[in-house]
Amino acid sequence: xxxxxxxxxxxxxxxxxxxxxxxxxxxxxxxxxxxxxxxxxxxxxxxxxxxxxxxxxxxxxxxxxxxxxxxxxxxxxxxxxxxxxxxxxxxxxxxxxxxxxxxxxxxxxxxxxxxxxxxxxxxxxxxxxxxxxxxxxxxxxxxxxxxxxxxxxxxxxxxxxxxxxxxxxxxxxxxxxxxxxxxxxxxxxxxxxxxxxxxxxxxxxxxxxxxxxxxxxxxxxxxxxxxxxxxxxxxxxxxxxxxxxxxxxxxxxxxxxxxxxxxxxxxxxxxxxxxxxxxxxxxxxxxxxxxxxxxxxxxxxxxxxxxxxxxxxxxxxxxxxxxxxxxxxxxxxxxxxxxxxxxxxxxxxxxxxxxxxxxxxxxxxxxxxxxxxxxxxxxxxxxxxxxxxxxxxxxxxxxxxxxxxxxxxxxx
Amino acid sequence: xxxxxxxxxxxxxxxxxxxxxxxxxxxxxxxxxxxxxxxxxxxxxxxxxxxxxxxxxxxxxxxxxxxxxxxxxxxxxxxxxxxxxxxxxxxxxxxxxxxxxxxxxxxxxxxxxxxxxxxxxxxxxxxxxxxxxxxxxxxxxxxxxxxxxxxxxxxxxxxxxxxxxxxxxxxxxxxxxxxxxxxxxxxxxxxxxxxxxxxxxxxxxxxxxxxxxxxxxxxxxx
Numbered sequence: 001x002x003x004x005x006x007x008x009x010x011x012x013x014x015x016x017x018x019x020x021x022x023x024x025x026x027x028x029x030x031x032x033x034x035x036x037x038x039x040x041x042x043x044x045x046x047x048x049x050x051x052x053x054x055x056x057x058x059x060x061x062x063x064x065x066x067x068x069x070x071x072x073x074x075x076x077x078x079x080x081x082x083x084x085x086x087x088x089x090x091x092x093x094x095x096x097x098x099x100x101x102x103x104x105x106x107x108x109x110x111x112x113x114x115x116x117x118x119x120x121x122x123x124x125x126x127x128x129x130x131x132x133x134x135x136x137x138x139x140x141x142x143x144x145x146x147x148x149x150x151x152x153x154x155x156x157x158x159x160x161x162x163x164x165x166x167x168x169x170x171x172x173x174x175x176x177x178x179x180x181x182x183x184x185x186x187x188x189x190x191x192x193x194x195x196x197x198x199x200x201x202x203x204x205x206x207x208x209x210x211x212x213x214x215x216x217x218x219x220x221x222x223x224x225x226x227x228x229x230x231x232x233x234x235x236x237x238x239x240x241x242x243x244x245x246x247x248x249x250x251x252x253x254x255x256x257x258x259x260x261x262x263x264x265x266x267x268x269x270x271x272x273x274x275x276x277x278x279x280x281x282x283x284x285x286x287x288x289x290x291x292x293x294x295x296x297x298x299x300x301x302x303x304x305x306x307x308x309x310x311x312x313x314x315x316x317x318x319x320x321x322x323x324x325x326x327x328x329x330x331x332x333x334x335x336x337x338x339x340x341x342x343x344x345x346x347x348x349x350x351x352x353x354x355x356x357x358x359x360x361x362x363x364x365x366x367x368x369x370x371x372x373x374x375x376x377x378x379x380x381x382x383x384x385x386x387x388x389x390x391x392x393x394x395x396x397x398x399x400x401x402x403x404x405x406x407x408x409x410x411x412x
Numbered sequence: 413x414x415x416x417x418x419x420x421x422x423x424x425x426x427x428x429x430x431x432x433x434x435x436x437x438x439x440x441x442x443x444x445x446x447x448x449x450x451x452x453x454x455x456x457x458x459x460x461x462x463x464x465x466x467x468x469x470x471x472x473x474x475x476x477x478x479x480x481x482x483x484x485x486x487x488x489x490x491x492x493x494x495x496x497x498x499x500x501x502x503x504x505x506x507x508x509x510x511x512x513x514x515x516x517x518x519x520x521x522x523x524x525x526x527x528x529x530x531x532x533x534x535x536x537x538x539x540x541x542x543x544x545x546x547x548x549x550x551x552x553x554x555x556x557x558x559x560x561x562x563x564x565x566x567x568x569x570x571x572x573x574x575x576x577x578x579x580x581x582x583x584x585x586x587x588x589x590x591x592x593x594x595x596x597x598x599x600x601x602x603x604x605x606x607x608x609x610x611x612x613x614x615x616x617x618x619x620x621x622x623x624x625x626x627x628x629x630x631x632x633x634x
Binding site: 005012013016313314317318319320321322323324325327404405406409 | 461464466467486487490491493494495497499501505507508509510518519521522523566570
């Protein structure tokens with residue numbers, strides 16, 4: 001009996017009991033599907049994050065408080081508050097590294113309720129310097145951004161992100177009106193152009209106040225959480241980075257053997273760190289899907305064993321008719337491979353459909369989401385499902401082929 | 413002689429061993445239609461299974477067409493069953509998923525005959541047993557008698573040296589039984605098919621050439 005006849009008869013037998021075959025396949029379908037989805041969505045999310053970071057420019061350098069390994073995330077990214085970076089550090093960099101740094105912005109962040117009359121919205125407030133507009137390469141839509149004078153004098157002025165405008169004012173023009181953050185009254189002087197979502201932050205759901213105003217009136221702190229410097233030339237990133245580190249070590253009175261109490265990174269280094277994090281996440285998710293596949297495999301073995309039991313008479317009959325041991329074991333092996341292979345194909349199709357759906361939804365929400373379905377993930381799905389069919393089919397197939405014909409025939 | 417049985421014994425081991433067959437000796441000529449008869453537990457089915465290579469005797473010899481069946485390996489036994497023997501069982505023993513035609517060509521498929529030939533041969537064989545109109549019916553769409561005729565066609569499609577039938581009419585009504593037994597008789601007369609049939613119907617003896625009576629695992633009379 002050649003392979004195609006075997007395959008055809010397996011198909012026939014399986015389609016005779018559709019529900020059972022389908023339930024057997026389900027484990028494989030879900031497993032393969034999740035591998036495809038995880039690989040696709042993982043790759044899509046990764047490309048989204050990296051693209052957004054790249055679009056921020058390769059001529060940016062970020063300084064964050066707290067030490068970190070060269071390729072690890074800084075503590076602030078893991079939610080640990082560090083106070084080692086101060087306003088004066090930024091000023092010092094600007095003063096001493098003027099030949100490397102063209103613009104420099106400093107940041108503190110918080111989250112609170114913003115109220116306008118009876119309207120309320122919860123949003124992020126960013127305390128920053130007047131140079132924010134240049135460093136972040138953005139513009140205001142109406143009104144103006146705050147000036148260096150307002151920043152220095154801790155003026156109570158605020159610039160709103162477009163989503164905050166929508167939430168609080170609807171169609172009205174907010175410029176000139178007053179809102180309250182933490183019971184402090186601010187005058188609105190401008191609104192920002194829409195920017196969409198970048199990194200992990202919705203750039204439109206923010207309000208901007210002068211750095212010192214935020215430090216004193218809203219947060220009660222004297223440290224800053226981020227310095228972002230725009231370099232004169234993107235070709236000398238490493239040199240500029242070294243210079244900035246030197247200045248800060250000097251300013252912080254660190255001796256030769258002391259570790260940095262800050263993290264200074266270029267955008268490309270930041271990208272590497274983020275890729276390593278997202279890679280680890282992706283691997284983790286794929287590992288979980290792989291567990292689903294193995295569980296599906298045991299399900300198949302279980303059903304195939306029950307199948308052998310149930311079809312003892314059939315096996316006896318085939319043997320009595322002259323089927324060789326090999327014919328019988330091949331038959332069962334091919335059946336389980338057919339189940340897993342068909343399950344794998346269905347899983348791949350559903351997986352691709354869901355990946356496409358996720359991409360469409362993400363694109364609909366305004367993310368720059370690439371639909372990534374790699375040939376390797378499809379190959380992996382197919383290969384793994386057939387492999388599982390073979391591995392978990394062997395035991396039932398061997399058991400079936402070892403049955404004694406007359407005992408099998410007598411079996412009721 | 414096409415079959416020679418010498419001192420055949422079958423014992424089921426256990427706390428109290430069961431001697432199912434005790435020193436059976438007999439011979440079968442080519443073209444004979446033989447009935448094995450006896451009461452339940454007389455060992456007639458057990459004897460048939462030993463002759464048909466479906467079971468392994470405890471002792472003794474079965475020589476079929478000059479070949480000592482006891483000397484065959486498992487693989488050779490499968491081949492021998494496939495090429496030289498045909499079986500019809502009490503319950504029709506058809507695979508429920510296969511149509512009449514598919515059931516009949518299964519043994520041919522197992523012997524690696526080309527598709528064109530096995531379909532032709534199977535169709536001819538089904539015509540011979542009077543089922544030309546039932547080629548594409550599933551077992552559940554056929555009567556018991558028809559199913560049993562499919563089983564006979566399947567048993568004969570490889571031109572077996574010997575056809576074994578284990579109470580082929582036990583589950584059939586009188587009319588269908590008659591059709592089956594007449595079919596056996598015809599096959600025996602027309603193509604000289606050697607048939608060994610187990611039956612418990614004393615009436616069946618009018619269709620056969622010779623009856624071997626068994627009692628308590630031994631031949632009582634011939």
